[in-house]
Amino acid sequence: MGKYVFGVDLGGTTVKMGLFDTDGNVQDKWEIPTRKQDAGKLILPDIAEAIKNKMAEKNIEASDVTGVGIGVPGPVDGAGMIYKAPNLGWGVFSIKDTLSELLGGMIVEAGNDANVAALGEMWRGGGKGYSSLVMVTLGTGVGGGIIINGKILTGSTGATGEIGHIHIVDGEPETCGCGKHGCLEMYASATGIARLANRRLAKDDAPTVLRNGDISAKSVFDAVKNGDKVAIEIAEQFGDYLAKGLASVAAAVNPEAFVIGGGVSKAGPVLFDYIVKYYREYVFHGSADAKFTLAELGNDAGIYGAAKLVLS
Numbered sequence: 001m002g003k004y005v006f007g008v009d010l011g012g013t014t015v016k017m018g019l020f021d022t023d024g025n026v027q028d029k030w031e032i033p034t035r036k037q038d039a040g041k042l043i044l045p046d047i048a049e050a051i052k053n054k055m056a057e058k059n060i061e062a063s064d065v066t067g068v069g070i071g072v073p074g075p076v077d078g079a080g081m082i083y084k085a086p087n088l089g090w091g092v093f094s095i096k097d098t099l100s101e102l103l104g105g106m107i108v109e110a111g112n113d114a115n116v117a118a119l120g121e122m123w124r125g126g127g128k129g130y131s132s133l134v135m136v137t138l139g140t141g142v143g144g145g146i147i148i149n150g151k152i153l154t155g156s157t158g159a160t161g162e163i164g165h166i167h168i169v170d171g172e173p174e175t176c177g178c179g180k181h182g183c184l185e186m187y188a189s190a191t192g193i194a195r196l197a198n199r200r201l202a203k204d205d206a207p208t209v210l211r212n213g214d215i216s217a218k219s220v221f222d223a224v225k226n227g228d229k230v231a232i233e234i235a236e237q238f239g240d241y242l243a244k245g246l247a248s249v250a251a252a253v254n255p256e257a258f259v260i261g262g263g264v265s266k267a268g269p270v271l272f273d274y275i276v277k278y279y280r281e282y283v284f285h286g287s288a289d290a291k292f293t294l295a296e297l298g299n300d301a302g303i304y305g306a307a308k309l310v311l312s
């Protein structure tokens, strides 16, 4: 086993790359643009070249490298096969084999970006010390990554962890990004919290600082911290809905912990005041003791997790 490993986090506009030692200490970190033209066929060659250039720059031989892990924004199965990533122009093919060939036969492992970020948080972030956890990313949408006994749960077509699309509310007139109605991310993402806030404000004239400025997840939780009653009502509803979704997830996969990340998690531990009590109310008793923690690696979770893919 070589003493280095590369972790690659492929995004829609940039590719984040990291060089790690096998203990997970980052040695170098850099980015290249994601060139999506021509059905994304430049993307993997660009990544391979960036890795080779870094090896040349640092005098690293192929035998010093244990492998390259990559997280991609699309469904990836346990064998490193991607099932279409329209965002990148990609169809169905083996990322693992293609990138390995471009790197002269180096070991490559591939995973879905949300699952890979969960693995990163387990290795070096908010999930340290746990081997079965669910990472919940509360951003523009709600994403999820599931690790059971140290391994990513991939499912038959790489579509596990789509917890943002658990059905929560019947009769929702608006449409989710997925085309359905009443999905968790319509209420628990940053945009979802703003939706809850706008609906609450429209209900009556109750005084709240939220009437004075932009409505966002941040403004809601800032107001919560200042004791604003209406903002607290909104946070209660957010916590109730999110907890319903997480209790469903727990009933299926029985995690030791939920690691909460994404932009909304910047609100900090106050989030747990609104999530955990509802979670305990709804969850099957066997999963009642699951811990809640905050993600710690931010945008670097993907490169850490990708590196860990090779070492798991």
Ligand SMILES: [Zn+2]
Binding pocket: 164, 165, 176, 177, 178, 179, 180, 181, 183
């Ligand atoms: Zn949906």
